[in-house]
Amino acid sequence: MTSANTPDQSILFTNVRIFDSTGSDPYEGEVLVEGERIAEVRKGTGDLPREGARVIDGQGKFLMSGLCDAHTHFSWVNSADLPGLGTMGVEEHTLLCARSAQTYIDSGYTMCVGAAAAKPRLDVVIRNAINAGQIPGPRYLANCQEIAVTGGALVKGITAFADGPEEMRKAVRRNVDLGADLVKLSMSGEEITGNQHAEDNYFSDEETLAAVTEAHRRGLRVCSHARSGESVKMSLRNGVDIIYHASFTDEEGLDMLEEQKDRIFVAPGLNWLVATLHDAEAFGYPPEAAEAAGYQHELDCAIEALKKMKERGIRVLPGGDYGFAWTPHGTYARDLQHFVELLEFSPKDTLLAATALGGQIMRMPDDLGQVKAGFYADMILIDGDPLEDITILQDQSKIVGIMKNGAFHKDPGSGQSARPSTLSETHRGTPIPA
Template sequence: MSAPTSWTSPDHPFHPYEGPPRNIASIEALKWDEKLKPKDYAIAGTHPDSRILIVDVQIIDATGKEPYHGDVLITGERFTHVGTVPDKEELLKNPRVRVFYGNGRTLIPGLGDAHTHLSWNGGDLGRLGELGVEEHTLLTARSAQCFLDSGYTMCFGAASAKERLDVVIRDAINAGDIPGPRYLANGKEMARRDGELVAGITAFADGPEEMRQVIRDHVALGVDQVKLSMSGESITEVRDAQDCYFTDEETKACVDEAHKLGIRLCSHARARDSVRQCIEHGVEVIFHGSYIDEEGMDKLEQKRSEHVVVPAINWLVATLYEAAAFGYATEAAEKAGYRGELETAIRGLREMHRRGIVVLPGGDYGFAWTPHGTYARDLEHFTKLLGFTPHEAIIAATYGVAKLFMRSDEMGQLKAGNFADCVLVDGDPLEDITILQNHGKLDVIVINGRVHKAGRKELLGPNGAVSRELTERITQAMDELEIKAPMQKAY
């Protein structure tokens, strides 16, 4: 009998899986030092007396349970009942309770993106550094709303084009001044002077001591994590994705300094040696990880409770197949190595998922061919390319990102006591995961117990009618519970 084919081989067999979600246990096993936990940010503006009743829905609660039929009650910022709601009939009659009739549609937790660039402009990234700070702030605020419009209520910042953009937008969202997701802010990505990807949006540092200082500077700005740009990116044509620019001493110093200051690190790490350094020295979030080798895979499996991998798989797919309309032909992408990287990354990511290494969706949206608003494409790629079931992809995008926030005890699942972040979907994403890319099918979006999006049809009961009197009473109830924000705030 011939020896089994290694997962690194193009001939390695791929076996589709049908069964209960496999990634719940791996996500639950993730554990970082509590000293590294970001602040427990709160979003202002939800009246404590507000109540929202959502009836007749199929519930995907992201706990691993199969979907079930039920109702949901939200009081103030949190879910108070999920599945069965006591005194439901009395609540339906109460004019101060806002009622949404699901009529059999699907309710899921708010989605999460684990590699977010709010300040990317969807165009010429190289000139972002030249954009005026006022215009750039408006652009970044618009991106934040776009995430929420897309059903995303949690985003983990992967780098900001200017030092304080992420921090300012995060604080404005939390103050209730602008719509956006729960956000953990980053600063400029840090790179060596011979290893940057885009100079205008980079914080430069060479050697362990200068890197420590840049991390201290970032923390002083109020960031929640710092990104290291450790490997190349083939599209630059001068920084190959298989090249690592950090030394072991530099990476070790960065981890030591960040942990002293109570924050975690994330890294642009495509190259084999970049991934190895992240694992050996403790960089918690590995972006991409395309060229991991067998030794690195074994080490990552051994430390799988300490790391997550966020591949940003849509960047590879779109750069290879969809960038031609923007002047980067498929032939050029292939010559640069993107076909080989995509195929290599897919094999590695399938193996990570098989071994119980946590792989989370999200990444690199905001380029010309990965535009804002298309974030749920990652979930499609997870199912079609990486071997996730649709249920596993949703769990990764909800409970998985909540775990990355270190707040999975109150976010990422439809459970009593959790923050009320949810999306009512007109369809079944377990049957068709691509439905989450259709904003027209995201009928109700709620964050922190506040309705961000809803239409008149949500008031329609099973018979398809709603009285004018009921509509007026609901409107009056909402007006009475509105919180008026002050004109001036000190963030």
């Protein structure tokens, strides 16, 4: 749980290797935290004032910004029965969402972007509780239920429906009224459904433009479940801000992404594809079924497209679709491993995508995602070097310190640790990622 250091207490990290997410290589140094923010960052040791400060001797450990998951579902609760999430009691569901939020921060994630909730207000309630200090969790941008057209829902019971431009405007206004930060459009299919395919597209340009225009008018951003090449291009033609998946992006789509690279973000959610192919057999979906459904083909296409996006300077962020039975909460950093092993990102570029780009997608590029004077003191202290072994971030025990807003969630000096958080599976059935 968060420690009780007072707002005027200074904390000095000394004898640490600082990865500041500015593009520099790690360096030995010190970081002074005053209140909620980083006051100073210095190379070397012994230069920053110690009087009145609590000193944390990092003993050479790795200090970096907290991580960002760019495609978060608090209300997917390790379930293999997404339709059951629609009928679960709201009280029970809220408690499980709170546990999801704690699991994220226990895992070193201090920034998360909501990518749809199973019930209209779940994300908003959890975000507000985190902001009020009632429960532990990351900084969070809340979404509501994803919006689909008739015949285009991946899971009817957790979906809001709208057809035509005027209904899209009304659906967006409902998100505004509920207090959301984002709107999610479910534009393409998903192979595991058996009848709605990843290369389908269900929206029209008119519907997409109406949703985006209304959202932007009211200060909300729009994200899209867009696996098909056409859904990616439709998203780009009409001003969608965050594209999820983008597996079948073609050359025309890549050109459009490059033209808009200073505006758009892509969060592919690779672990869903990998885990569906390799980890789902225990839940009744063996590898041969996943391959027959097209998941290996989609993974191959996604890898090719995402490598090209990296070459073109498009902002690609890790994270996404955790909370299914075979992509359980607490395994979020598997995406970082996939970036290195499948997309051929360097470990350094992967960490930059998970930190500095996180600050950008959170709309706080001058406040979050870097270890830099003036930024919020959202940092993690690691017993090991993720630049040498990116998988170390999958081990909660190696993340020995977690700080958010200048207060320790996991204290490296007192032995106080956040309780490891795991969610037990609650339902079996067929999960469908959104």
